[in-house]
Amino acid sequence: MGKGYEQHQARVLALQGLGKDLARRAKSKCELTGAAGVPLRPYEVPPVANEPDLERTLLLSEACHEALERPDKLAGRGWQCLAEVVWSEMPAVQVVAWRMLERLAQSEDWAQDVIDEVFLDPDVEDWAKSEKL
Numbered sequence: 001m002g003k004g005y006e007q008h009q010a011r012v013l014a015l016q017g018l019g020k021d022l023a024r025r026a027k028s029k030c031e032l033t034g035a036a037g038v039p040l041r042p043y044e045v046p047p048v049a050n051e052p053d054l055e056r057t058l059l060l061s062e063a064c065h066e067a068l069e070r071p072d073k074l075a076g077r078g079w080q081c082l083a084e085v086v087w088s089e090m091p092a093v094q095v096v097a098w099r100m101l102e103r104l105a106q107s108e109d110w111a112q113d114v115i116d117e118v119f120l121d122p123d124v125e126d127w128a129k130s131e132k133l
Contacts (some may be wrong), residue, residue: 014052015042017039020104022059031093032100033081043068045092046131058092068096071103071133083114091124098128 022042029036043060060068067074068121079100086097098120104111120128 011052015044017055018042018057019053020056021054022057025054026059030064031058031090032060032064032085032096035061035063036063041055041065043096045095045127055090056092058096067100068133071100074103074133075107076102077108080110083110084119086114086118091121091127094120094124095128098125099131099133103133 019042023040025031026040028040030038030040038061040059040061042052043058043065045056045058050057067079082097082101084126085093086101088094088097098118100116101111101115101118105115
C-alpha cells in the first residue's frame, strides 16, 4: 500500500476517535440542519489542521456533506436553517453556515439578507473567509 493511503487511513481512524465526543456534543443530530435519525459522519472544516481537532470538526448528515462537496448544486429555501445556525456559539458551525450562505447569496435574496445581518467574531470571520465553497 502507498504512503498516501496509509496516511488517509490513519486520519480516518483519528476522526473515528472523535466520534463519541462529536455525537455527544451534537446530541446525535446534524449540527447544521438538526436532522435526527439519519446517517451522520464527521466533516473537518477547512483549512484542515495536521491532526483532527474536535473544535474544527462537525457531525453532518449526508445531505450536508453532498452540499459541501458539490456547492454548485447548493440552492433553494431548504437551507433556511442556516439563518439560525450561523448564530451558533460554536465557531466551526458559524464558519460552515456562513460559507454556505455566501454561496447561496449568489442566487437567493434571503441568504444575502442573513449575511448582511450576521456578526461574527473577527477571528471566526477570518476563518470563514479563508476558504470558499
